Amino acid sequence: MQPIVQKFSVPFQYTVHFTNGIFNLNNPLFSQIFLQDGNNTPRKLFFVVDSGVAAHHPQLVADIEKYVQHYQQVFKLSGKPVIMPGGEACKTDYSLVEQIQQAVNEYGIDRHSYIVGIGGGAILDMVGFAAAVSHRGVRLVRIPTTVLAQNDSGVGVKNSINAFHKKNFLGTFAPPFAVLNDFDFLLTLDDRDWRSGIAEAIKVALIKDIHFWQFIKTHAQALANREMNAMQYLIHRCAQMHLDHIAGGDPFEMGSARPLDFGHWAAHKMEQLTNYQLRHGEAVAIGIALDCAYAYLAGMLTKDELNEIIEVMEEIGFQLFDPVLLQREENAQQVSQLAVIKGLSEFREHLGGRLTITLLERIGKGKEVNQIDSALVEKAVYFLQSHSVNINV
Amino acid sequence: MQPIVQKFSVPFQYTVHFTNGIFNLNNPLFSQIFLQDGNNTPRKLFFVVDSGVAAHHPQLVADIEKYVQHYQQVFKLSGKPVIMPGGEACKTDYSLVEQIQQAVNEYGIDRHSYIVGIGGGAILDMVGFAAAVSHRGVRLVRIPTTVLAQNDSGVGVKNSINAFHKKNFLGTFAPPFAVLNDFDFLLTLDDRDWRSGIAEAIKVALIKDIHFWQFIKTHAQALANREMNAMQYLIHRCAQMHLDHIAGGDPFEMGSARPLDFGHWAAHKMEQLTNYQLRHGEAVAIGIALDCAYAYLAGMLTKDELNEIIEVMEEIGFQLFDPVLLQREENAQQVSQLAVIKGLSEFREHLGGRLTITLLERIGKGKEVNQIDSALVEKAVYFLQSHSVNINV
Numbered sequence: 001m002q003p004i005v006q007k008f009s010v011p012f013q014y015t016v017h018f019t020n021g022i023f024n025l026n027n028p029l030f031s032q033i034f035l036q037d038g039n040n041t042p043r044k045l046f047f048v049v050d051s052g053v054a055a056h057h058p059q060l061v062a063d064i065e066k067y068v069q070h071y072q073q074v075f076k077l078s079g080k081p082v083i084m085p086g087g088e089a090c091k092t093d094y095s096l097v098e099q100i101q102q103a104v105n106e107y108g109i110d111r112h113s114y115i116v117g118i119g120g121g122a123i124l125d126m127v128g129f130a131a132a133v134s135h136r137g138v139r140l141v142r143i144p145t146t147v148l149a150q151n152d153s154g155v156g157v158k159n160s161i162n163a164f165h166k167k168n169f170l171g172t173f174a175p176p177f178a179v180l181n182d183f184d185f186l187l188t189l190d191d192r193d194w195r196s197g198i199a200e201a202i203k204v205a206l207i208k209d210i211h212f213w214q215f216i217k218t219h220a221q222a223l224a225n226r227e228m229n230a231m232q233y234l235i236h237r238c239a240q241m242h243l244d245h246i247a248g249g250d251p252f253e254m255g256s257a258r259p260l261d262f263g264h265w266a267a268h269k270m271e272q273l274t275n276y277q278l279r280h281g282e283a284v285a286i287g288i289a290l291d292c293a294y295a296y297l298a299g300m301l302t303k304d305e306l307n308e309i310i311e312v313m314e315e316i317g318f319q320l321f322d323p324v325l326l327q328r329e330e331n332a333q334q335v336s337q338l339a340v341i342k343g344l345s346e347f348r349e350h351l352g353g354r355l356t357i358t359l360l361e362r363i364g365k366g367k368e369v370n371q372i373d374s375a376l377v378e379k380a381v382y383f384l385q386s387h388s389v390n391i392n393v
Numbered sequence: 394m395q396p397i398v399q400k401f402s403v404p405f406q407y408t409v410h411f412t413n414g415i416f417n418l419n420n421p422l423f424s425q426i427f428l429q430d431g432n433n434t435p436r437k438l439f440f441v442v443d444s445g446v447a448a449h450h451p452q453l454v455a456d457i458e459k460y461v462q463h464y465q466q467v468f469k470l471s472g473k474p475v476i477m478p479g480g481e482a483c484k485t486d487y488s489l490v491e492q493i494q495q496a497v498n499e500y501g502i503d504r505h506s507y508i509v510g511i512g513g514g515a516i517l518d519m520v521g522f523a524a525a526v527s528h529r530g531v532r533l534v535r536i537p538t539t540v541l542a543q544n545d546s547g548v549g550v551k552n553s554i555n556a557f558h559k560k561n562f563l564g565t566f567a568p569p570f571a572v573l574n575d576f577d578f579l580l581t582l583d584d585r586d587w588r589s590g591i592a593e594a595i596k597v598a599l600i601k602d603i604h605f606w607q608f609i610k611t612h613a614q615a616l617a618n619r620e621m622n623a624m625q626y627l628i629h630r631c632a633q634m635h636l637d638h639i640a641g642g643d644p645f646e647m648g649s650a651r652p653l654d655f656g657h658w659a660a661h662k663m664e665q666l667t668n669y670q671l672r673h674g675e676a677v678a679i680g681i682a683l684d685c686a687y688a689y690l691a692g693m694l695t696k697d698e699l700n701e702i703i704e705v706m707e708e709i710g711f712q713l714f715d716p717v718l719l720q721r722e723e724n725a726q727q728v729s730q731l732a733v734i735k736g737l738s739e740f741r742e743h744l745g746g747r748l749t750i751t752l753l754e755r756i757g758k759g760k761e762v763n764q765i766d767s768a769l770v771e772k773a774v775y776f777l778q779s780h781s782v783n784i785n786v
Contacts, residue, residue: 001411001625001629002411002629003408003409003410003411004408004409004548004629004632004633004636005406005407005408006405006406006407006408006409006548006568006636006639006640007404007405007406007640008404008405008639008640008641008644009402009403009404009405010402010403010405010644010645011400011401011402012399012400012401012402012403013398013399013400014398014399015396015397015398015399016396016397016399017396018394018395018396038648038746039746040747101556101557101562101563102557105556105557105559105562108742110741110742110743110745110746111646111743111745111746112745112746113745129526132565133522133526133563133564133565134562134563135562135564135743135745136551136553136561136564136565136566136646137565137566137645138745155397155399158529160529163494163498164494164495164498166498168529169494169498169527169528170494170526170527171526171528171529172525172526172529172530172565173529173530175399232394236394236395236397239397240397243397243399246399246401247399247400247401251401251403252403252530253504253529255431348503349501349503350503350504350528351503351504351505352503352504352505352506352528352531353431353432353503353504353505354433
């Protein structure tokens with residue numbers, strides 16, 4: 001009997017907005033994003049708010065309630081906004097996913113209703129996962145509140161939670177209904193969160209856009225000084241590049257290449273080894289420095305290029321070495337090796353297929369390699385260590 | 394700042410194969426489906442087998458092991474094939490999902506490895522869900538073993554488990570890597586499972602294809618007598634129509650219409666009310682009869698058309714009435730109503746948006762309606778009841 005070949009494409013579209021004062025009654029943006037959704041009765045909204053954001057913005061829940069009341073022809077609340085812990089820990093606590101699904105059940109939230117997540121990248125990942133698997137996908141609106149979430153994780157198509165002590169072990173690809181970046185949330189970030197999201201912008205600039213790199217280089221001091229204009233440009237440009245990459249390539253990552261994971265193989269492992277004491281962006285900055293030092297030692301980057309990259313990152317305020325890089329363990333052959341090296345095999349395993357790592361052939365141009373020399377990684381670690389000793393004397 | 398509109402399409406492709414003796418060493422089909430996947434080393438396979446299938450085919454696991462050994466250049470086993478309970482109950486036992494994810498972790502099953510599910514629609518739904526959320530999607534090969542799974546649920550793009558006492562409350566859209574329908578598995582089905590899958594073929598024929606309906610009508614006796622040629626044609630045609638519908642419309646069901654759910658609003662509710670004692674196809678047959686009686690009472694179908702539909706279904710062996718249809722409960726306004734009526738609101742809630750139910754305007758032509766008159770549903774129930782009394786005296 002003839003086999004049947006099934007073939008189709010699924011179109012996706014969503015908009016990433018930039019605004020201030022999103023729940024200010026005079027700002028209609030949040031009420032307007034729903035107008036084309038085909039609902040002709042008020043939509044049901046269920047809000048999940050990052051506890052860190054709620055702590056810095058004690059009026060937020062009241063503001064949401066007033067806003068929804070004001071635009072009651074457009075939407076209504078299904079249950080009070082729920083505050084949940086943010087940060088990486090929320091991705092390891094499966095009971096939070098269950099609480100959201102319980103609300104979906106209790107309030108009759110359907111595939112034409114909305115879950116609105118407000119917070120950093122971690123809670124948006126967790127809320128997105130809960131939404132994506134409920135009724136095979138309740139619509140998700142993301143309101144990212146950190147630099148990292150606004151320019152990178154919050155604008156993309158992935159969600160995830162951690163399991164078996166592995167970051168992002170469970171998750172799906174599920175484009176959001178809309179993303180609303182409100183710059184006002186950046187004002188209350190602590191310095192570490194302000195800075196850490198800049199690492200993803202550095203990453204895309206280094207692998208793809210020398211002009212963007214030059215912007216970052218020129219504005220390194222402004223970014224360190226928390227100048228908002230520089231940050232807004234950086235977020236918009238980084239989000240644009242992130243979105244272009246997704247749309248232009250392999251949105252649901254069915255192949256092996258993941259150029260946007262430049263610097264990430266070591267970063268994920270360092271996050272885990274420090275029990276997430278290193279923030280994602282902080283780890284990515286070190287991961288970028290490590291891969292650049294490696295590329296220099298492998299003859300791909302010049303010393304001047306490596307120095308330029310390191311200087312700009314340090315000017316912004318990144319620490320480019322962490323003692324965790326020196327942690328050792330025995331590998332399967334009972335040979336002592338750096339613990340971070342295991343990040344390579346875990347990275348390959350998460351992606352599947354052949355190991356594919358992006359390095360730099362010059363500033364602004366990534367290059368995929370399929371092999372990493374662990375002895376050279378070790379040299380790169382010592383390079384960063386001795387550099388850090390030198391600048392800290 | 395300018396919003397960024399993100400827009401892309403994700404292409405999907407998979408093949409549904411038809412075969413016999415799938416793990417016969419002389420049948421290379423199963424080894425060939427992997428050849429274009431880009432892996433250049435033996436692929437990792439992890440098998441999950443329906444306990445009902447394993448009971449009827451005690452050699453199956455050994456045959457799988459021999460087959461994999463024989464084609465060891467193509468693939469290798471990651472762990473022994475695992476046998477899990479099939480049937481609707483497996484979709485309510487979350488520990489089975491966790492066991493599969495534990496295996497994914499333990500055996501290092503990645504996004505370029507494969508989970509192979511062998512069994513009925515329920516276990517394929519559950520295994521598919523576990524695979525879809527692991528590493529954001531481990532590849533899934535489905536080997537459906539029932540009529541229902543071979544012509545309908547197993548060839549499509551959905552997976553699901555039950556939660557909060559609601560069928561398919563959790564799930565995703567995740568096209569399989571490949572589907573292999575082995576007709577030999579049908580030989581060991583009990584009569585109820587042989588028959589029940591025919592309901593989905595009747596469904597697509599009635600809403601879309603009068604020629605297919607005429608085939609079913611002409612071969613009703615042959616189907617009742619378990620003649621394999623008639624069944625093979627029925628499965629191939631039904632699978633083709635199901636796949637065409639998915640590809641031609643809204644594969645991930647972002648809109649409100651779900652014509653393939655003809656007869657299903659009542660079926661899902663009856664399954665739940667009988668605690669899944671009614672099999673899905675048996676409930677769908679009753680649901681179709683109910684919606685056709687409703688369409689007749691609403692002046693959409695003629696008496697002759699209704700009689701023809703009922704006679705063909707009865708000739709195949711379907712019971713078109715179940716006492717559960719008479720079960721009553723109080724609604725939110727404390728008015729007594731048929732319990733099955735609540736299936737309408739649960740159906741709308743799962744889909745979201747406006748209630749959209751497919752009825753028939755004639756045999757071979759469905760018609761969407763957005764309102765159902767519950768008094769007329771009650772009349773349709775009594776019609777089926779009295780019909781069943783008449784034929785059973």
